[in-house]
Amino acid sequence: MLDALSLLPDDPILGLAAVCRADDNPKKVDLTVGIYMDESGVCPVFDAITQAQARLVSQETSKAYLPPAGVEGFNPGMQKLVLGENSTALADGRVSSIQAPGGCGALRIGAEIIQAASPGAKVWVSDPTWPVHIPLLGSVGLQFSTYRYYDAETHGVNFEAMMEDLKGAASGDIVLLHGCCHNPCGADLSQEQWKIIGDMAEAQGFMPFIDIAYQGLGDGLDADAAGLRQLAERLPEMIIAASCSKNMGLYRERTGCTLFVGKNAESADALLSQAKVAARRVYSMPPAHGALLASAVLSDPELTASWQSELHAMCARINGLRSDLVEKLQASTGRDFEFIRAEKGMFSFLGLSGDQVQALRDDYSVYMLGSSRINVAGVNARNIDYLADSIAKVL
Numbered sequence: 001m002l003d004a005l006s007l008l009p010d011d012p013i014l015g016l017a018a019v020c021r022a023d024d025n026p027k028k029v030d031l032t033v034g035i036y037m038d039e040s041g042v043c044p045v046f047d048a049i050t051q052a053q054a055r056l057v058s059q060e061t062s063k064a065y066l067p068p069a070g071v072e073g074f075n076p077g078m079q080k081l082v083l084g085e086n087s088t089a090l091a092d093g094r095v096s097s098i099q100a101p102g103g104c105g106a107l108r109i110g111a112e113i114i115q116a117a118s119p120g121a122k123v124w125v126s127d128p129t130w131p132v133h134i135p136l137l138g139s140v141g142l143q144f145s146t147y148r149y150y151d152a153e154t155h156g157v158n159f160e161a162m163m164e165d166l167k168g169a170a171s172g173d174i175v176l177l178h179g180c181c182h183n184p185c186g187a188d189l190s191q192e193q194w195k196i197i198g199d200m201a202e203a204q205g206f207m208p209f210i211d212i213a214y215q216g217l218g219d220g221l222d223a224d225a226a227g228l229r230q231l232a233e234r235l236p237e238m239i240i241a242a243s244c245s246k247n248m249g250l251y252r253e254r255t256g257c258t259l260f261v262g263k264n265a266e267s268a269d270a271l272l273s274q275a276k277v278a279a280r281r282v283y284s285m286p287p288a289h290g291a292l293l294a295s296a297v298l299s300d301p302e303l304t305a306s307w308q309s310e311l312h313a314m315c316a317r318i319n320g321l322r323s324d325l326v327e328k329l330q331a332s333t334g335r336d337f338e339f340i341r342a343e344k345g346m347f348s349f350l351g352l353s354g355d356q357v358q359a360l361r362d363d364y365s366v367y368m369l370g371s372s373r374i375n376v377a378g379v380n381a382r383n384i385d386y387l388a389d390s391i392a393k394v395l
């Protein structure tokens with residue numbers, strides 16, 4: 001029976017990263033996977049996480065299962081982080097949440113709840129979106145439509161087209177939105193545009209499902225969540241999938257959270273009870289280590305301050321790299337790359353053709369996705385000139 005299953009190709013992003021790792025060109029540039037890398041090309045552990053971990057290791061007395069909703073303290077900490085200290089939805093008690101294995105696990109739990117409430121519901125996803133969204137939500141049984149989002153000509157959001165398409169989103173449909181730092185394009189909605197989405201959701205009755213995997217890496221922790229916070233204040237229902245992979249550097253610890261904003265406290269409780277049952281049938285209990293660390297960082301003022309200052313520095317470095325890249329690319333190619341400065345988070349499309357991307361790989365060992373999406377955090381002082389010169393050559 002199992003013999004009928006054929007060999008599948010590697011995941012396109014992870015497979016490409018493996019090809020890059022195997023490349024022995026000392027000048028190679030890895031702009032593939034979405035992990036933050038520092039100036040020396042290392043994905044660092046936050047100081048606050050190292051400190052929390054030292055405490056945890058010296059104090060932990062048991063590895064017994066966590067309760068189904070996860071580490072005590074993690075959920076309240078995440079609710080405040082995502083929705084803000086002054087959230088009225090929080091004050092009204094209409095928010096609940098469950099710890100999940102990473103942002104992917106959080107998305108999956110959100111999808112399970114949508115499927116339980118409305119089997120085969122339609123989810124509107126941006127064109128383009130993170131390629132994992134469709135298999136992750138689709139395997140639960142949800143259906144998809146796309147809305148136009150990124151305009152390759154202007155290198156920005158085509159909001160007119162987005163609105164036009166979302167006029168087709170009916171009551172009971174779900175609209176998946178990237179909370180900030182859109183993956184793959186880096187082009188985000190303005191606060192005015194978030195407001196218009198809120199008006200449309202209210203008028204048409206669709207429910208936003210927010211994927212926020214990069215909070216703190218665009219403009220800062222509060223600014224990056226401002227759009228979704230607007231929606232949480234005014235809409236009766238929404239689901240948010242948050243990840244601690246990037247903003248706490250907990251990638252391999254699989255730490256995330258699904259937040260439910262319900263009509264009232266009873267519905268928030270009902271959603272949590274459903275989420276616990278969904279988790280039980282998918283993976284039972286979430287892993288403890290990352291959430292214990294995140295919870296320690298979010299509840300200890302000193303660790304919080306240290307984490308936030310390091311995150312702030314990462315965000316500033318990414319934005320600095322964006323500016324540097326604009327200058328270098330404009331100087332080497334004579335073309336306009338100003339859009340890179342305006343985009344947010346780790347990703348941008350360079351606007352290269354498939355052939356140009358392939359030539360960069362083959363001739364210069366510069367690795368980016370076939371769509372010419374780059375991870376800006378893979379750029380550093382040692383590789384930026386080589387990168388800009390290589391791009392100029394393939395152009």
Ligand SMILES: Cc1ncc(COP(=O)(O)O)c(C=O)c1O
Binds near residue numbers: 130178183211244
């Ligand atoms: C848009 C988006 N959502 C969710 C995730 C999930 O992240 P993780 O499961 O590693 O926390 C990622 C990771 O790259 C992402 O880019």
